[in-house]
Amino acid sequence: MTAPLPQRLGSIDELSFAAVLSDLDGVVYRGEEAVPGAVDRFNRWQATGIPYCFVTNNAEKSAEVFAEKIRGLGIDCGAEQVVTSGDVALQYLQGQFSPGDGVYVIGSQSLKERVRNLGFRLVDMGAAAVLVALDRNFDYSMMTTALGNILGGARLIGTNPDLIRPLADGFEPGAGAIAHSIAVSSGVAPIFLGKPEPEIIQSAIKRMGIAAESSIMLGDKLDTDILASQRAGVRSVFMETGVPLDTRSTVRPDYILARLC
Ligand SMILES: [Mg+2]
Known part of the structure; x- marks a missing residue:
């Protein structure tokens, strides 16, 4: 049996949430380049007091090094706002x-x-x-x-x-x-230990002090980002800015969004 198709959003503003969890590669940047719309959107969340935390399966570097890269793109970010696998x-x-x-x-x-x-x-x-x-x-x-x-x-x-x-x-x-x-x-x-295990998401939620059900997770991989958020009880938004959506997967996000702007 196939799960129902997720709802396609016109804008992230259609959702109501108190905190944002986000993958990095394919959502915030691709290689060294910012994904269009991401910097503006995170800056708006920062200005309106919506906390955000980045969760990445990349374990090559420390949280501080990722935070530096994110700041380099123009998004305010401290090391405590990054959780790596x-x-x-x-x-x-x-x-x-x-x-x-x-x-x-x-x-x-x-x-x-x-x-x-x-x-x-x-x-x-x-x-x-x-x-x-x-x-x-x-x-x-x-x-x-x-x-x-x-x-x-x-x-x-x-x-x-x-x-x-x-x-x-x-x-x-x-x-x-x-x-x-x-x-x-x-x-x-x-x-x-990384995504799709829920611990990395739970750890980020704990840092922000916001309930899982009041948060959203942005990701571009069904078998890691989206599955991990489901296991942690967080609504998931599949971003079409990274890895293409695998329509054969049994993992279905709650929402699909073309871009953050
Ligand atoms: Mg990714």
Whole structure:
């Protein structure tokens, strides 16, 4: 059975809400360029006292670095207004493991530093957890090290399940593809923490202090942004400014909007 087609909005002003959650890539910017209408719209929300928070599955950089990029486009944004899948993965590590525990990290230097700053030891072998994010230097020897740790009892944790990432001129494999390759060889299923898991949305809502049902989420991917907002009880608006709508998907947003202006 197919779910009903979502309502197409002429303008975001047709909705009533008290807070905005938003994806970044494909909604606020594409590459280095702002998406048309996004800067003006966020500035209007800022001027009228509607709080907003950005939620991204990109774990390569810290919230402060994303906030800097957003400010560079002309949108007022502090580090506390950005939640990355890296942030929720680090929270998960803190909840599940103890300072001093070893973590084998596949990911950016920035992510490794953040893991170390929480008191964990960055190790190659003897890890309590293998944390997998996007790492363009990922190779067979890293896969072997991850496998060895998991066979030794380490937990496999992925910052996000994205299998593919859009680039300005094509696509690249996402962090989820790396985590799945390790999962397949070890026979251990990864625990994923970014969208579509609801924690990243819940964490952003908590920061703004607004109820989930009074918030909206803007996103351009059904299987991450829209599914995560549904799981968190937030109304979802599919933005047509990024990844094209997959009409075969069983995930349906509440609304569709062509642009924010
Ligand atoms: Mg996106």
